[in-house]
Structure formats: C-alpha cells, structure tokens
Amino acid sequence: MGSSPDWLIDLSLLAPHDEPRVGGKASNLARLRRAGFNVADGFCLSVEAYDRFVRHGQLDGVLRMELQRKPLEAMRWEELWDTALRIRSAFLNCPVPGELTEVVERALDDYSAPEGWAVRSSAPGEDSRNASFAGLHESVLPVFGTAAVLDAIRTVWASLWSDAALLYRRELSLDPAQSRMAVLLQPVISGHPSGVAFGCDPRTCDAGRLIIEAVPARCGDLVDGAVDPDRWSIDKPTGGILDQRAGRRDGEEASGLLLSREQLGEIRTCLVEVEAQFTWSPDVEWTWYRGALLVLQARPVTFHQASPEDKRPWYLSLKPSKAKLERLAQRVANELIPELARECDRLAAEVLDLGDDAELGDAIGERRAAVDRWKKVYSEDFIPFAHGVRQFGVYYNDLVRPDNPFEFVELLGGENFLARQRDEAIRQLAEFLAEYAPLAEAVREVVRNPGAMGNDAFRESIGRLAGGAKFIEAFEALCRQHLDVAHNDVRLSDQPEAILHTVLELSRTKLRNPGPTSGAERERHFLAVAGPKRVDEAQTFLGLARLSWRLRDDDNVLIGRLESQLIRAVEMGAERLRRAGRFMGTLRFNAALADRIAAALQDDTLAPIAGADPPPAAPDSTIASAASKARQLVGQPAAPGLAAASARLIRGSEDLLEFRAGEVLVCDAIQPTMTHLVPLACAVVERRGGMLIHGAIIARELAIPCVNGVDHAMREIQTGDWVTVDGYLGIVSLGKAEFDLELGRFEGA
Numbered sequence: 001m002g003s004s005p006d007w008l009i010d011l012s013l014l015a016p017h018d019e020p021r022v023g024g025k026a027s028n029l030a031r032l033r034r035a036g037f038n039v040a041d042g043f044c045l046s047v048e049a050y051d052r053f054v055r056h057g058q059l060d061g062v063l064r065m066e067l068q069r070k071p072l073e074a075m076r077w078e079e080l081w082d083t084a085l086r087i088r089s090a091f092l093n094c095p096v097p098g099e100l101t102e103v104v105e106r107a108l109d110d111y112s113a114p115e116g117w118a119v120r121s122s123a124p125g126e127d128s129r130n131a132s133f134a135g136l137h138e139s140v141l142p143v144f145g146t147a148a149v150l151d152a153i154r155t156v157w158a159s160l161w162s163d164a165a166l167l168y169r170r171e172l173s174l175d176p177a178q179s180r181m182a183v184l185l186q187p188v189i190s191g192h193p194s195g196v197a198f199g200c201d202p203r204t205c206d207a208g209r210l211i212i213e214a215v216p217a218r219c220g221d222l223v224d225g226a227v228d229p230d231r232w233s234i235d236k237p238t239g240g241i242l243d244q245r246a247g248r249r250d251g252e253e254a255s256g257l258l259l260s261r262e263q264l265g266e267i268r269t270c271l272v273e274v275e276a277q278f279t280w281s282p283d284v285e286w287t288w289y290r291g292a293l294l295v296l297q298a299r300p301v302t303f304h305q306a307s308p309e310d311k312r313p314w315y316l317s318l319k320p321s322k323a324k325l326e327r328l329a330q331r332v333a334n335e336l337i338p339e340l341a342r343e344c345d346r347l348a349a350e351v352l353d354l355g356d357d358a359e360l361g362d363a364i365g366e367r368r369a370a371v372d373r374w375k376k377v378y379s380e381d382f383i384p385f386a387h388g389v390r391q392f393g394v395y396y397n398d399l400v401r402p403d404n405p406f407e408f409v410e411l412l413g414g415e416n417f418l419a420r421q422r423d424e425a426i427r428q429l430a431e432f433l434a435e436y437a438p439l440a441e442a443v444r445e446v447v448r449n450p451g452a453m454g455n456d457a458f459r460e461s462i463g464r465l466a467g468g469a470k471f472i473e474a475f476e477a478l479c480r481q482h483l484d485v486a487h488n489d490v491r492l493s494d495q496p497e498a499i500l501h502t503v504l505e506l507s508r509t510k511l512r513n514p515g516p517t518s519g520a521e522r523e524r525h526f527l528a529v530a531g532p533k534r535v536d537e538a539q540t541f542l543g544l545a546r547l548s549w550r551l552r553d554d555d556n557v558l559i560g561r562l563e564s565q566l567i568r569a570v571e572m573g574a575e576r577l578r579r580a581g582r583f584m585g586t587l588r589f590n591a592a593l594a595d596r597i598a599a600a601l602q603d604d605t606l607a608p609i610a611g612a613d614p615p616p617a618a619p620d621s622t623i624a625s626a627a628s629k630a631r632q633l634v635g636q637p638a639a640p641g642l643a644a645a646s647a648r649l650i651r652g653s654e655d656l657l658e659f660r661a662g663e664v665l666v667c668d669a670i671q672p673t674m675t676h677l678v679p680l681a682c683a684v685v686e687r688r689g690g691m692l693i694h695g696a697i698i699a700r701e702l703a704i705p706c707v708n709g710v711d712h713a714m715r716e717i718q719t720g721d722w723v724t725v726d727g728y729l730g731i732v733s734l735g736k737a738e739f740d741l742e743l744g745r746f747e748g749a
Helices: 016-032 047-056 057-066 079-093 097-109 147-160 162-172 219-223 262-278 310-316 322-349 357-385 387-400 409-412 417-432 439-450 457-463 466-481 497-508 519-579 593-604 653-658 671-679 694-701 738-748
Strands: 008-012 042-047 119-120 140-143 182-187 194-198 209-215 232-233 239-247 281-288 292-300 632-634 636-639 642-650 666-669 683-686 705-708 722-726 732-736
Touching: 008 016, 008 097, 016 042, 016 047, 016 119, 016 182, 016 262, 016 292, 016 642, 042 119, 047 057, 047 097, 047 147, 047 182, 047 497, 057 079, 079 147, 079 162, 079 387, 079 409, 097 147, 119 147, 119 705, 140 147, 140 497, 147 182, 182 209, 209 262, 232 262, 262 281, 262 292, 310 593, 322 357, 322 387, 322 519, 357 519, 357 593, 387 409, 387 519, 409 519, 417 439, 417 466, 417 497, 417 519, 417 671, 439 457, 439 497, 439 683, 466 497, 497 671, 519 593, 636 694, 642 653, 666 722, 671 694, 683 694, 694 705, 705 722, 705 738
Parallel strands: 642 666, 666 683, 683 705
Antiparallel strands: 008 042, 042 182, 119 140, 119 182, 194 209, 194 281, 209 232, 232 239, 281 292, 632 732, 636 705, 642 722, 722 732
16 A cells, blocks of 8 residues: 555455454454454554654653552542543644554555545453453544544544553553554445344353343443344244343334344354454454445454442443433432432431330331441442533533633523532621621630520520620521531531631631633533534533533532431430430441441340440551651642642641641541532642542642642651642742751851
8 A cells, every 4th residue: 555564455355464563453353364364454653653653743752740649559540541541642732643643544445435434452461361351442433534533543542541541451450551552444344234242141151142222223232232132032042932032112112123044143153263363252343234234343242240349340330321421410410319319308306305205216217228228329329320421521622622621510500509609608607708807706705605606595695685686597597407427437517616717717818719711712622622513512512511520529519418317317226326325425326336226226126336436546666757758749730820838737636626727738538528629729739639629629729739649648748847839830848948958057157
C-alpha cells in the first residue's frame, strides 16, 4: 500500500511474530484468516505509531505526572476516573503527526467502506489467555472520513488509560508505564443477525455447554446492553439445544427466534474449530453477512471467581450503558428516592416511647433492616446512577475539547440539593444573628454549655432578647427539616451546639456566596457544537447528568436521615435498659450494639450489656514527628487557588465545635452531612480523592482552594500545623515558608 512498514500492516500480511506490535485482537483475526475462517479485511496501526504520537505530543510527560501523582494501588475509583479523564483529554487535544496522518489517509483509500469504519483497540496482551481486557478498551464505529477516523484512533489510544483499564492492570500487577496500544481498522459490516458465542458456559465454565446470543442489529448493541438478545444453550458434543429463549424487544418477547438450527450448527462448528486453533475456549463476536458467518473478534472466555475482597467486578458494573442509565434514572428519580424519603418521614413521625420494651426492640430491628436494605440499594442503584455525571463528562469533552477537562461541571450548577437547602438555612441564620450582638452572645453561651439549648429557662431568656424568638423558631425549623441526620454514627440533632457554633462563626465572617458561573453560556456553546443532528442526544446526556448530580448528593443525606432514626431508637432502648440496670457504660453506636439492645428489650432474661469504653488515644507511631514529617504532600488539584493558615483536623462530630473561621479544613472526606463547615474554611485538604466528590464540588463553588487524594493527610498533618494549600498544582506544604522563619529570627535578634 506504499506506507511505512513500521506503522501500518495489512491484516492479510500479519505474521505470528507480529503479535507484540499489533496486539492480540488483530493477531487472533489474522491467524483465523490464515486458517480459512471468514474474516473481514482491514489493517492495523502498530504500537510504533502510538509511540510516535505520544512522543510528538509530549504525552509521555503527562502520563508520568498522572501515574506518579499517587501509587495506583492507593487510588480510589474516583481518583482513577479523574486520572483517566485528564489523560483522555490530553490525548484528544493532541494533533496526530502529519506523516502518520498521510499513512492513514493512503490506507483508507485502498478500501471500500460505504458503511464507515470500525476502529478497535488491539493492545499487546489483550485478548490473550491471561489478560483479556474484555470491554475495557474502546471501539468506535461507524466512523466516516479521514478526520473522524484519526479522532477515533486517538480515542482508542486514550482508552489504554481508561479507569477500568488502569484498575485491571493494577489487579494483574501489570506496569502501566510499559503499556502500548495498536489499533485495528476494518470496514463496517452490517450483517443480520449478529451476536456473541462462547465455547463454554461463561457463568460456570462448563466445557460441555456452548452459549450463543443473537440480536437483530449490530453486535455492539448486544455488548452495550442496548438490545435484549435471543439466547441458546447448546450441548457441545451433540449440538442439541438444551435451552432457548427469545429476547424482549420493544417491551415484548420477540415473536420468533433469530437463528435457525442450521445457523446454530455453523456457529457451534466455528467455536469448536476456533478452540482447536488456539487451545482455549473462545468468546467470538460474529455476524451473518451475505449468507455466511463472518467472525468479527475472537478471544478467550474469561471466568473470574471474585473473592469478597475483589471489588473489580463491582467497579466495572458502575458504568451502565446510556440505555441502562436512562432506565436507572426513571427508577431512581421516580421510585427509589421518593420511597426512601417517605420511609424517612414515616420513621421520624413514629412516637417510640409509648410502646413496651418488646415493641421498641421491634422498632430497632425494623430500622436496622431498613438501613441495610437501603445501603444495598445505594450500592446497586445509586452509585451506578452517579455514573451519569461521569458519562456526561466524557461526552462533553469528546465533543467540545475544552482545555480544562472538568469544564463540564459548570453546566451542572444550580441544582437544589438537600444539603444546599440546609446550608442556605444556616447562612440565613448567620446573617440574622450578625444583626443582634446580645443575641449572639447568648448563643455563644449555649455553645460553651452543651445541653443548655434543652433548658427551658435558658430558652425563655433567649426568647426575651431582641430577635430571640424568631431565631429560636428558625433554628428549630432547621433542626426539624435538615439536622435529623447521622454523621459518623452521631445524630446532628443531638448536637445542636455544633451547628450553632457554625452559625456563630459564619456570623463573624464575610459570607461566601457561590459566584456567578458561565453555565448558561457553556450550555449554549455545548449545544451549538452538537449541532442539529446531535442536539437531542446532547440534551439527553445533560439531563441525565443534572439529575444524577442532584440525586447522588440527596441519597447520602436521606440515608443519613434513615441512620439517624435507627440511632434515635437505639438511644431510647439503651436508656430504658439503663433505668432497669441492664445497660452500663457509654453508648457508642454501632450495628452490633443495636442488635444486642434490640434483643435485650425483647428478652429480659439476657445478660446486661456493657457499653463501650472511651476510645484509646492514638499511639505516638500514628503521628509523624516534626523531624520525620514530609515537607510537601502531593494530591490532586481539585479546586484552584492558594491559601496558607493553621490546620484543623476533623475526625469526628466532636471536632465540629472546635473549627474556626479561616482555618484549613483537613479530613478524611467531606460528606453531605458536614458541608456546612466548608464556607468557614480558607482551604480544604482531604484524604479521599476525586474532582466530583462533595468537598471538591463545594470548594469550587465557593472559590476555596482544595487538594484531595492526599494519602497520608490525616497522619502527616496535625491540628495547629501551618499549611499552604496549592489548589493549582495539588500540593500541600507543611510549615511556614523559609523566608518567614528567617524574618522571625532577624526580628528576634
């Protein structure tokens, strides 16, 4: 074809020794083609082409920076996604070298592709017996025109660094720095029907049973879950049909099966012969084209028996297809969230102190079961639905190509979160309190004397002050509507002093309001780039993202409210047992203790319960000495800005009373139940990482620097340490700058 042999190889010319250069997918198809199987034409861009692109765009520096920011094994899935998004954005914004563009253009001219091109990943090691990478790297089809093909090639190259692919490499202990990507290009073949076939049962690894699935359209619709397939279970030795079912399409079971017995027999023969070629049970993608079976892809069947500790299968389930996400949106928005809210309201309205001990024990059991049930829903439905935001982020960046890969967040502002409603109520209380100095001093006395808010005489004295009655009314409404939630297994409504403390601090501070965003302008530009042909699709993605953005926050608050109702019942049960001499010590809530209290209420013959002792002080080894402390901690730049101040660690609800305006907030992760603290902070540092976690979102809205994903933040930083938070670079510096220290020495001389 007159092109560089280093970069491009025709599928018909691939030899067995080319596999390290062209990857498993292309190598497998070439081998089947040589053996006489019906395989579509095409060509492969070798890993040398990928290397040339990376060097040309200086992307090797980007990769080093992203992969060395934090050890891969220490990254949470949110951090993996952020890393992958930044890498993808860098790849898509980097031009393909001119000489490589010419090679691809000449190759495309040698083929007829009236239905466009399929651009597929083919990484070395992919589709092998030991590492299939099934579904982790991207394929793009159909693609029309040279510019779009080059774009698709960059997308496939970038998918080498997808979050799922990074996680898979971590699980297999592969070195990401050694990863390279070849690309397979073939004209799209629109056969009918299409499907996948497995040389053994992938669910049980039963080698005597074949599984065949078929859909009426392209195979990608099956793989993406967009179309429900017909399915057959075939006896491998005889070809007999063990089981079959028609797929559901357009809401109803299909009237007839897509494959005849003869076609099933041909697919069975293909599977047996592919297995003989490779000596492993194959997973084959196929289509029926011009009366013949055409093999699109062949790789080993992967059978992964997950251990309880292995979270990879769960993680990979967090990326539902667009069709599944739309169905999930209906379920979450119209069924689950309203049902959860109703259950919270019902439990909060129950008067628990009127029943006998057994009834109270039953109430604890009911609440315990409700919390467990909704945490399962959270894992199976709410967290996957949160992918709507991430899906939109990828869609927006692929379409708009912004310099800032997180620009899409600006289109998601203005959602009326439950936590935002609470924070606004707190803000209004602070503004009110700032106008009444005597009232503020009385509230300060409440904060200094825990329990005073429950003293009727004290409340009456506050009510007689100017503005006092209105303040108490507003605060009680705040508690009733927004503080019936649990934070770190403690009810915020049991600690009104912590919220009053925040109100006081805010009243003495210049209140930060989220600044105006360019969301409306960004949205207009986004839809204009989508154009008339894609505007409906773009609006669908945006709508799903906004709904996901709001509900991914509200679900946390509602589950916190449900946990609060469990703790309320447990506290009441513990008090009854204490009065009966059957509970001693301190009540420190946990699920096991809740079960024991419920059982003791239902059976008065059980032994008395000993509450928890105060937690032991942290051993000295967990606190870094001044001599051993790191000078700088590297994390993720989650919100831009630069600030320096004294640090305040928030480990539990008891620390909320200590936080002062202008301090650096250091914590494991800011939950929706504690976002009211963020307006007081001059900067935020979190151990947990992610551009789309709550702390980062609130910090960006309030223009507060934030660095998260700092692995040892809670160990290396102590309350009172002076820290400088660089939200541009993602660096936290400990101690004052040296010139400040030198100035202090000079002034003291």
